[in-house]
Amino acid sequence: MANDKMWAGRFTKSLSQVADDFNSSIHFDCKMYKQDITGSMAHAAMLGKQGIISAEDSELIIATLGEILADLNEGEIDFDMTAEDIHMFIEMELTKRIGDVGKRLHTARSRNDQVALDIRMYLRDETNDIIALVKKLIGAVVKVAKENSDAIMPGYTHLQRAQPIVFAHQILAYGMMFERDITRLEDAIKRMNKSPLGSCALAGTTYETNRDMVAEKLGFDGVTLNSIDGVSDRDFCIELQAAYSTLMMHLSRLSEEIILWSSWEFKFIELDDSFTTGSSIMPQKKNSDMAELVRGKTGRVYGNLLATLTMLKGLPLAYNKDMQEDKEQIFDSVETVKKCLEVYIPMMETMKVLKDNMYKAAQKGFINATDLADYLAKKNVPFRTAYKIVGTIVGECIEKGIVLDEMPLEAYKAHCADFCDDLYNEISLETCVAKRISKGGTGPDSVKMQIEFLEGICK
Numbered sequence: 112m113a114n115d116k117m118w119a120g121r122f123t124k125s126l127s128q129v130a131d132d133f134n135s136s137i138h139f140d141c142k143m144y145k146q147d148i149t150g151s152m153a154h155a156a157m158l159g160k161q162g163i164i165s166a167e168d169s170e171l172i173i174a175t176l177g178e179i180l181a182d183l184n185e186g187e188i189d190f191d192m193t194a195e196d197i198h199m200f201i202e203m204e205l206t207k208r209i210g211d212v213g214k215r216l217h218t219a220r221s222r223n224d225q226v227a228l229d230i231r232m233y234l235r236d237e238t239n240d241i242i243a244l245v246k247k248l249i250g251a252v253v254k255v256a257k258e259n260s261d262a263i264m265p266g267y268t269h270l271q272r273a274q275p276i277v278f279a280h281q282i283l284a285y286g287m288m289f290e291r292d293i294t295r296l297e298d299a300i301k302r303m304n305k306s307p308l309g310s311c312a313l314a315g316t317t318y319e320t321n322r323d324m325v326a327e328k329l330g331f332d333g334v335t336l337n338s339i340d341g342v343s344d345r346d347f348c349i350e351l352q353a354a355y356s357t358l359m360m361h362l363s364r365l366s367e368e369i370i371l372w373s374s375w376e377f378k379f380i381e382l383d384d385s386f387t388t389g390s391s392i393m394p395q396k397k398n399s400d401m402a403e404l405v406r407g408k409t410g411r412v413y414g415n416l417l418a419t420l421t422m423l424k425g426l427p428l429a430y431n432k433d434m435q436e437d438k439e440q441i442f443d444s445v446e447t448v449k450k451c452l453e454v455y456i457p458m459m460e461t462m463k464v465l466k467d468n469m470y471k472a473a474q475k476g477f478i479n480a481t482d483l484a485d486y487l488a489k490k491n492v493p494f495r496t497a498y499k500i501v502g503t504i505v506g507e508c509i510e511k512g513i514v515l516d517e518m519p520l521e522a523y524k525a526h527c528a529d530f531c532d533d534l535y536n537e538i539s540l541e542t543c544v545a546k547r548i549s550k551g552g553t554g555p556d557s558v559k560m561q562i563e564f565l566e567g568i569c570k
């Protein structure tokens with residue numbers, strides 16, 4: 112009931128039901144129950160060690176919190192959805208079980224530093240899970256790359272056929288993006304990993320606490336140095352959401368390609384039946400719904416980032432209730448990113464690559480024209496001149512409805528005397544790919560090096 116509030120002492124009226132419902136956050140912050148209890152255990156241990164509460168009380172609190180944790184894990188008890196938030200619920204449950212001893216837990220602490228602690232711990236756990244999933248995804252990328260190191264396809268710019276590449280090279284580009292996503296997430300965790308507990312409401316406390324001890328117990332790399340900052344900072348939510356958004360943007364670009372490549376117009380890949388859907392009216396349809404959903408869900412992850420940025424922008428220091436809004440947004444992003452990765456990994460692993468179709472597409476579109484210009488340039492024709500000659504030849508081929516490989520040598524010679532019959536080997540797709548020897552290029556040594564690099568990341 113509303114008048115049972117822990118803070119009811121100074122009030123003459125109880126909170127209206129509609130305000131109580133509006134204020135309550137338990138239906139979403141109950142997700143952080145493990146972190147809340149673990150944080151409280153460390154706090155109780157510190158209170159005992161510092162002699163702020165007795166050793167017996169400290170031990171009883173810790174043991175009972177352990178029981179509450181086990182009961183929640185096993186579904187022995189349910190969250191009380193009339194509680195104001197997860198912190199109040201756990202404390203109420205503790206007091207229900209051990210009476211006055213339970214009431215000592217909140218000494219030298221406030222919900223402001225408690226929630227700041229819980230959310231950091233929650234996001235650290237969840238982001239580590241996300242990193243593990245991204246590593247698995249890189250593993251799937253490497254698998255596809257290894258199987259397709261020789262699959263020649265057109266590389267695109269402006270979605271126009273540009274130069275021949277191998278499919279491994281294209282897919283490894285995404286592997287590199289995902290590798291950077293991991294470093295962005297790790298970097299954000301590193302900055303976030305300072306314990307705010309002991310900041311109390313905003314100004315610190317008169318008790319002789321040991322914040323470092325709590326921080327160490329909970330796996331933090333130290334404590335926040337300004338208590339006002341400790342309770343009011345949520346920039347780690349922004350950083351993480353920016354990193355999640357970037358990861359989603361990468362997944363969304365890959366999704367766009369997967370959708371295109373699956374179309375009849377491309378037919379470069381075929382997704383497994385178990386990751387595609389049919390149409391309710393068109394019997395022939397096989398749709399890339401998973402990739403489309405990932406592309407679509409990118410929008411909500413961006414939206415959550417913007418919502419948190421906007422929520423924080425005008426807040427005076429220190430804690431304000433507005434900040435309760437941080438959680439649903441970032442929880443939604445965490446869940447969305449995880450679900451997208453969980454579906455993406457097996458979808459990639461089971462995807463069939465249609466090498467022949469890629470090769471056929473590479474034979475059209477004059478994607479070896481740069482190589483023909485390079486051929487002349489290597490015979491000492493200035494590159495700009497060579498470029499112009501080849502441009503004219505391409506125009507002639509288009510008119511005749513042939514490709515460069517089909518143009519007879521005499522016709523070439525009419526454009527430039529430096530053409531010899533070795534040109535045909537020089538502009539074969541295999542040569543074009545094999546000769547891209549520059550570091551990071553589509554040549555075999557470079558592709559091998561890229562695979563090795565990413566294998567090192569995902570093992």
Ligand code: ARG
Nearest residue numbers: 136196222223226430434435
């Ligand atoms: N449920 C609150 C939140 O998520 C916990 C902190 C409450 N602090 C307070 N001073 N009312 O932000």
